[in-house]
Amino acid sequence: MEVISSLRVVQERADRLRREGKRIGVVPTMGYLHEGHLSLIKLAKQQSDVVITTIFVNPTQFGPEEDFERYPRDLERDRNLAQEAGTDILFTPEAKAMYPEGYRTYVEVTEVSSILEGKIRPTHFRGVTTVVAKLLNLTKPHVAVFGQKDAQQAFIIRQMVRDLNIDTEIAVAPIVREADGLAMSSRNVYLSPQQRKNALSLYRSLQYAKATIEAGERSVSALRKGMEDLLRKSEPTRIDYIAFLKPETFQEVELLKPPSVLIALAVRFGSTRLLDNILIDIPS
Numbered sequence: 001m002e003v004i005s006s007l008r009v010v011q012e013r014a015d016r017l018r019r020e021g022k023r024i025g026v027v028p029t030m031g032y033l034h035e036g037h038l039s040l041i042k043l044a045k046q047q048s049d050v051v052i053t054t055i056f057v058n059p060t061q062f063g064p065e066e067d068f069e070r071y072p073r074d075l076e077r078d079r080n081l082a083q084e085a086g087t088d089i090l091f092t093p094e095a096k097a098m099y100p101e102g103y104r105t106y107v108e109v110t111e112v113s114s115i116l117e118g119k120i121r122p123t124h125f126r127g128v129t130t131v132v133a134k135l136l137n138l139t140k141p142h143v144a145v146f147g148q149k150d151a152q153q154a155f156i157i158r159q160m161v162r163d164l165n166i167d168t169e170i171a172v173a174p175i176v177r178e179a180d181g182l183a184m185s186s187r188n189v190y191l192s193p194q195q196r197k198n199a200l201s202l203y204r205s206l207q208y209a210k211a212t213i214e215a216g217e218r219s220v221s222a223l224r225k226g227m228e229d230l231l232r233k234s235e236p237t238r239i240d241y242i243a244f245l246k247p248e249t250f251q252e253v254e255l256l257k258p259p260s261v262l263i264a265l266a267v268r269f270g271s272t273r274l275l276d277n278i279l280i281d282i283p284s
Contacts, residue, residue, distance in 0.1 A: 026141035061127030201234035
């Protein structure tokens with residue numbers, strides 16, 4: 001596995017790979033890799049000849065009161081895991097290269113970036129779309145792989161790629177969970193043992209919604225109340241949202257209709273925000 005930190009060098013390498021007829025897959029990450037990230041690398045390996053994994057803790061997607069400085073980092077561990085998963089090139093740029101002095105250009109997807117996560121973290125998605133656009137320009141992939149756990153992010157990136165005519169296919173991989181159902185996240189390390197146990201309520205509430213919908217319930221207000229009751233038993237610091245969405249538009253709905261619904265939620269335990277979601281088919 002080759003490790004590259006230079007922006008110019010990674011662009012030159014991508015140019016050469018394309019001239020050689022190689023299909024490039026990229027997996028953008030902020031590091032502190034876990035099995036969820038490794039599943040993205042493995043999927044990229046299946047869909048391309050050369051996999052570039054990027055590790056960059058992007059400062060522009062963190063708000064002033066968020067955890068940029070304490071976000072977990074372990075580059076040596078990440079190098080080993082990325083290589084074992086099938087990474088061919090590890091791209092590790094520095095912030096001062098990605099955002100040099102005088103940097104003033106940002107990419108923003110309007111409307112959908114201001115709801116749910118965007119409402120709580122107003123500048124977050126502007127930072128995400130800006131850095132993803134830069135990484136796609138740098139690595140020039142045929143396919144880029146993201147995870148379903150960050151469903152709103154995946155939707156917004158697809159929108160950006162479509163709107164800006166970026167010649168990259170976006171693949172979204174399923175959520176990878178711990179054996180007990182907790183969605184894997186780099187931020188899980190912040191949880192105390194009791195919070196880790198309580199956090200299982202996210203998955204339980206989604207499973208409750210799935211079973212209740214399959215039993216015939218179509219009222220969003222009734223489903224939301226049942227989910228909130230389950231979550232509150234786990235003593236969360238706060239439930240930020242429980243949203244019922246049309247997967248194809250990300251618009252919220254109040255009555256469930258075929259063919260499907262995406263249920264997304266964000267819940268805090270202490271200072272740690274956890275996200276989870278589920279796509280459920282609605283019988284006609």
